[in-house]
Amino acid sequence: MSVVDGLPFAEEKKEYVLQILDPILEEMVSDVLAEMPTIPMDFMIQWLNKRAGKAAAFSEHVSVSQRNRILKQELRSLQGSLHEASTAAASAQDDVPDEEEEEDEEDDEPPADWFKSEDQMQKTRTSVSAEAYGQWNQKKAFTPPDYPKTEEQKQRLKQTLSKSFMFSALEEKDMQLVLGAMKECKIEAGEKVINEGDNGDFLFVIEKGALNCTKAVDGDEKVVKTVNEGDVFGELALLYNCPRAASVVAKDACICWQLDRESFNHIVKDAAVARRNKYDEFLKSVNLLSSLEAYERSQIADALVAETCKKGDTIVKQDDPGDKFYIVEEGTLYALKNFGSEEKRVMDYKPGDYFGELALLKNQPRAASVVVESETAKVLSMSRQSFNKMLGPLADLLSSKVSSYT
Template identity: 40%
Template sequence: MIEMQTSNHSMNLEIPEGLGDMLRDFTVSVLRQRPSDLFDFAAEYFEKARQQRRAKSVPMYIIVDDENEAQEPDPAFFKPKSNKKGRFARRQSVSAERYDPEADEDDEKVVHPKTDEQRDRLAEAVQGILIFRSLDTEQMQDVLDAMFEKRVDSGQRVIEQGDDGDNFYVIDHGTFDVLVTNEGQERKVHEFVEKGSFGEMALLYNMPRSATVVAKTVGSLWAMDRNSFRRIVLKSTYMKRKLYEELLDSVPMLKSLTEYERMSLADALVTKSYNDGDCIIKEGDQADGMYFIEDGKVKVLVDHKGKGPEEVARQSKGKYFGEMALVEQQPRSASVYALGKVKCAFVDRDSFERLLGPCLDIMKRNIEQYQR
């Protein structure tokens, strides 16, 4: 929640969950397709994304006044400051070097040694950070390796509005104020208390800092340098999407989806890893989503009238399972176990209903074949 002060009363600014993921996915789409006109591409991208959503769109921010009435903030408050030196005006016309994940061959990992106590504190601090949500276990270990501790004093300015982005920061402990300067006035727009992260936007878009962050108390931060951030967050997200798109292209049922629909589905997938013998779904459980086999093999077991589980099928890369319970809105009709190490791309129930509507008829026909 972001607090803003006006001449009349205080207001609260709420940034919805998922905004960071949405902007990151848009950035990956830009890097992948390299549009000649970024503004036209952005307009088309978000229009298609809006059309894909069945639910009503959520505003990027809501300000609630003392009477709890929602209203739009004054756009001028967020307009970059323009002074005689043009320090902040460059945000609107900065010509940044283009980052190409495919051309980036720098896979050298940065490792900052840490004690066990430091690593435990860092692991706790990065929990729930949206920008890391799509990373797998190995990539999260890269995050822990690449971050270094930075202690700050009360009053220390950690990042300065208008400066180039150098690091991404995760708060270990302490209180930090976020300040925005506009028309010569510096205003507090947010306060981080003991947790949170900042600095990713300048690194994602290679633009100057859009705000100043000042330590209100003595504190400690975890920092990740620009190159490590790009390699782990941007490049890994780009490569994962490419892998998922290739996986989805191999599934015949999904041929009925448009290219954009497959891209949207690829963005919604999350990798889940299993060891030999692990139960991936259990017969009788409520369905939480659908699985595409990314690597490895699974076996399908059905308990026929209480006589005990019987193996009825085996599936490998490119196959999918778990859709039946979602289509029929019934509990799981079979159990699925990993044979050796298995990786699956998982799509949750909400994304399934939103993105796989065009495939439902095909799924229903396949289910009829299963039942026969």
């Protein structure tokens, strides 16, 4: 009996499944089971690229946005094929008599080598989810630790935390609890602070120094990101209750502040998750950023700082140096440009619009002033450093934007 017999497909589709699709899927599933990757989607995408001989599509001459489009297209195609096949299989299964189902169940026990060892199960990345609470798992009364610190240390730490999205929005009473709960860690150059795949019990805030985040690729450690002063690392394992996604090694001697999981959950987590989700949803409405992956959007959301303004406030002034990029979250604004002795209104902004990118991209003074028109407005700003790091792949899109005041 053929695998497509009884499935509600046209004959040409059945032939396509048998001759074209099934051999590829069978080979891919076999390789997936042999490797048992922690992130199957990434493995399958890489597998398909190698299988199709498309290495050239990912040369250094291809932009990041083009790479993302290729990957998305292939992944959607794969997901659609798998979904169609699984739906049809489920439909066909519903028509099988009970006696046959019972016989199948007796023969369906998988071979022993399908099961992971206990060691593999411990190292496999769990599904990404926040910790749930209910009658079976209730939050308990919690008193955070309070490590002794001098006033000078507290001030240093507070200044460092103010640079991080996760702590900058904390109320003062919560900030004081966090300051007390953080423990100073001095790290030597070359010291590994986090191991990929381990369970995460701490996050770290960098006061001084830089560290490399690395992932194992084909047996080699590849640097995927460098974190610097003011950055937070190790927070994903705490935010999403999953194993460490990468290893972290000190590039030079560092001073970090360590916060334990329990303190983080009770003081910081809820506020941080709500903020990230809010901005992630908002960024989906920004045309420039709507095509980005969820991870990329979350990185941008983390770097944004909310600024509240009132009617008549000038957010940027023509001819001033440019050090920030802005996205309008609430309210309306307009751009004014001086043409000799005459000042003209040249641009209007509403929620989802952005401005300030030209001064950063071209390293030149502001081309126009931007003034708040509504009674109140809220803009999300991003520093030059974050802008260059987060929006580098979108530089071509930003540069090609035609502004009426340029």
